[in-house]
Amino acid sequence: MNWETVIGLEVHVQLATKTKIFSAASTAFGAAPNTQACEIDLAMPGTLPVVNKQAIDYAVMFGLAIDAEIGKTSVFERKNYFYPDLPKGYQTTQLEQPVVGPGVVDIQLDNGDTKSIRIHHAHLEEDAGKSLHEGNFRSGVSGIDLNRAGTPLIEIVSEPDMRTAEEAVAFAKKLHSIVTSLGICDGEMSQGSMRFDVNISIRPQGEDKLGTRTETKNLNSFKFMEDAIRLEVERQIDVLEDGGEVVQETRLYNGETKVARSMRSKEEANDYRYFPCPDLLPVVISDEHVEQLRANLPELPDARQQRFMAEYELSQYDATVLSADASTASYFEQAAKQSGNPKLTANWVAGELSARLNIEAISLEQSPVTAEQLAGLVIRIADNTISGKMAKQVFEGIWNGEGDADQIIEQRGLKQVSDSGALEAMVDEVLANNQAMVDDYINTDADKRKKKLGGFMGQIMKASKGQANPQQVSQILAQKLAKML
Amino acid sequence: MSIEKQTIENLATLARLAIDDTRVEEMSQRLGSVLELVDQLKAADTSGLSGLDHPLNETQRLREDTVNKPNMREAFQAIAPDTEGDLYLVPKVID
Numbered sequence: 150m151n152w153e154t155v156i157g158l159e160v161h162v163q164l165a166t167k168t169k170i171f172s173a174a175s176t177a178f179g180a181a182p183n184t185q186a187c188e189i190d191l192a193m194p195g196t197l198p199v200v201n202k203q204a205i206d207y208a209v210m211f212g213l214a215i216d217a218e219i220g221k222t223s224v225f226e227r228k229n230y231f232y233p234d235l236p237k238g239y240q241t242t243q244l245e246q247p248v249v250g251p252g253v254v255d256i257q258l259d260n261g262d263t264k265s266i267r268i269h270h271a272h273l274e275e276d277a278g279k280s281l282h283e284g285n286f287r288s289g290v291s292g293i294d295l296n297r298a299g300t301p302l303i304e305i306v307s308e309p310d311m312r313t314a315e316e317a318v319a320f321a322k323k324l325h326s327i328v329t330s331l332g333i334c335d336g337e338m339s340q341g342s343m344r345f346d347v348n349i350s351i352r353p354q355g356e357d358k359l360g361t362r363t364e365t366k367n368l369n370s371f372k373f374m375e376d377a378i379r380l381e382v383e384r385q386i387d388v389l390e391d392g393g394e395v396v397q398e399t400r401l402y403n404g405e406t407k408v409a410r411s412m413r414s415k416e417e418a419n420d421y422r423y424f425p426c427p428d429l430l431p432v433v434i435s436d437e438h439v440e441q442l443r444a445n446l447p448e449l450p451d452a453r454q455q456r457f458m459a460e461y462e463l464s465q466y467d468a469t470v471l472s473a474d475a476s477t478a479s480y481f482e483q484a485a486k487q488s489g490n491p492k493l494t495a496n497w498v499a500g501e502l503s504a505r506l507n508i509e510a511i512s513l514e515q516s517p518v519t520a521e522q523l524a525g526l527v528i529r530i531a532d533n534t535i536s537g538k539m540a541k542q543v544f545e546g547i548w549n550g551e552g553d554a555d556q557i558i559e560q561r562g563l564k565q566v567s568d569s570g571a572l573e574a575m576v577d578e579v580l581a582n583n584q585a586m587v588d589d590y591i592n593t594d595a596d597k598r599k600k601k602l603g604g605f606m607g608q609i610m611k612a613s614k615g616q617a618n619p620q621q622v623s624q625i626l627a628q629k630l631a632k633m634l
Numbered sequence: 635m636s637i638e639k640q641t642i643e644n645l646a647t648l649a650r651l652a653i654d655d656t657r658v659e660e661m662s663q664r665l666g667s668v669l670e671l672v673d674q675l676k677a678a679d680t681s682g683l684s685g686l687d688h689p690l691n692e693t694q695r696l697r698e699d700t701v702n703k704p705n706m707r708e709a710f711q712a713i714a715p716d717t718e719g720d721l722y723l724v725p726k727v728i729d
Contacts, residue, residue, distance in 0.1 A: 166699050167699050167700065167701055168697075168699050168700065168701050168703075172703060173697065173700065173701055173702045173703045174701070174703040175701045175703070181720055182719075182720035182721055183707045183710070183711070183720055183721065183722065184705040184707050184720075185703075185705070186707075186710075187703040187706065188706070188710070191710060193710075199695070199696075199697045200694055200695075200696050200697060201696070201697055201699050202696035202697060202698060202699065203698075203699035204699075205696060222687070222693075224687045224688075229648070231650055232727070233722075233724040233727055245685075246687070280724075280727055281721065282726070282727075282728070284721070285718070285719050285720075285721075286718040286719060286721060286723060287718065287723075289726055290716070290723045290724065290725060290726055291723070291724050291725070291726050291727045292718070292719075292721035292722070292723055293721055293722040293723070293724055294720070294721060295722070420644075420648055422648065425687055425688065427688070429688075429694060430687075430688050430690060430692050430693055430694040430695075431687045431688060431693055431694060432693065432694045432696070433693040433694070
């Protein structure tokens with residue numbers, strides 16, 4: 150049977166505020182445990198929450214970016230459950246009246262088509278602390294670090310509009326792109342700044358009714374998410390094709406071992422007994438304030454992509470890749486402006502540089518090659534000082550801190566020979582030394598001669614120790630051979 | 635009106651309350667009388683009225699995003715039931 154996959158996402162985005170959502174304790178990442186957990190975060194008796202204005206503004210900015218209805222009056226509620234990393238015994242969140250209503254996020258599919266993914270809503274809530282099951286403490290207990298408790302989150306809930314793992318990843322990447330472009334989240338997935346819960350069900354192709362879904366929780370990389378979806382879809386197909394039934398349950402996926410396990414089934418599922426939080430009044434956002442935020446929205450990925458295509462004449466693909474996050478976009482723009490050659494700059498940023506950053510698993514901010522240095526390299530490729538092959542050596546040199554492109558070209562004597570007199574002499578010499586090849590070329594049928602050129606090119610490039618300008622050599626060679634016919 | 639024993643037990647579990655079997659009947663009666671009151675309230679015609687978000691007719695005041703909480707870990711850990719190193723300790727929790 151052909152099965153259709155149905156995927157919906159719940160995405161937790163940590164907001165880049167300086168302080169918690171309900172207290173003025175710092176949210177800085179990496180502090181010593183429990184040094185950023187104040188009496189409000191610890192739920193000391195008698196303490197009361199005070200809402201962070203910046204968290205509300207960031208949530209509204211997200212809503213505006215996805216064309217959502219903004220909840221002009223939004224209400225915080227208590228979601229009641231007991232867990233040691235949640236000292237209050239409830240999570241303060243939103244349910245009936247969230248700050249962001251229905252909206253839309255467009256994703257680009259591999260075939261170039263655009264698909265709209267509907268957003269059901271996005272709400273504000275507080276993050277929990279961290280439970281440590283082993284560490285610098287005696288065994289048989291768990292350690293609790295409450296630094297993260299109270300960090301503002303928006304939870305973005307999509308409609309079940311995705312049909313493949315690729316679409317889900319494209320959607321997740323687009324959200325990442327939007328929140329980092331807005332500057333409302335640092336986008337550091339490895340630090341948990343964005344976490345994905347994936348709801349997956351399958352149904353026979355053509356069936357309208359949704360199948361029973363499972364939820365795989367807390368995926369913090371695009372790769373893990375893609376792997377987890379594939380694994381779960383396969384599992385559900387196996388269960389159904391063996392005549393079984395999919396059980397509604399929460400699952401955990403381990404990205405390292407690539408294994409998922411059931412966490413809890415619906416029978417044991419919590420009943421959260423939500424109710425409006427009496428400690429917090431409704432948050433009212435004026436039309437005027439919303440319009441002010443709208444007027445000051447930073448450039449969004451889609452607009453930036455269009456601008457890159459118009460302003461720098463990039464292909465849709467290059468424009469999409471380079472506009473996805475704010476730091477890549479600004480790196481590219483700086484290098485493109487300095488080099489005066491956007492297309493070639495785009496190739497290097499999206500190609501060699503990205504590949505290298507990926508291999509070393511570092512972010513663009515940590516790149517040893519600055520935008521200025523990359524521009525310097527592009528200038529020397531464009532003016533034919535160096536060939537594309539030499540450029541890779543120069544890039545390697547810049548990466549290893551040997552200096553700027555010009556210094557490395559000088560030091561390594563990498564200059565490409567573009568002097569036509571010198572090149573002609575080289576070509577003449579190779580032709581004279583390889584009379585047999587020349588005869589063979591002349592005796593070959595006209596339509597097959599082109600294939601013979603490679604042999605000459607190889608000899609000439611070898612004679613020039615790789616420094617001859619290949620485009621020029623091939624022109625000169627063609628002219629000289631034509632005269633011999 | 636009374637509430638089923640099972641519902642009482644379920645609520646007690648969710649609220650982490652230990653309710654003695656002998657008190658379940660009493661609980662059922664008392665909670666039931668609360669629900670009776672709710673039923674009386676339900677009789678009022680509320681069509682055209684929006685829900686009450688908060689008994690005070692006020693809106694939330696917001697705070698500027700400025701850090702002003704010092705590190706008071708020592709003081710908090712001094713009154714915690716169990717700590718070791720930087721951490722608060724709790725009975726082992728497993729997902």
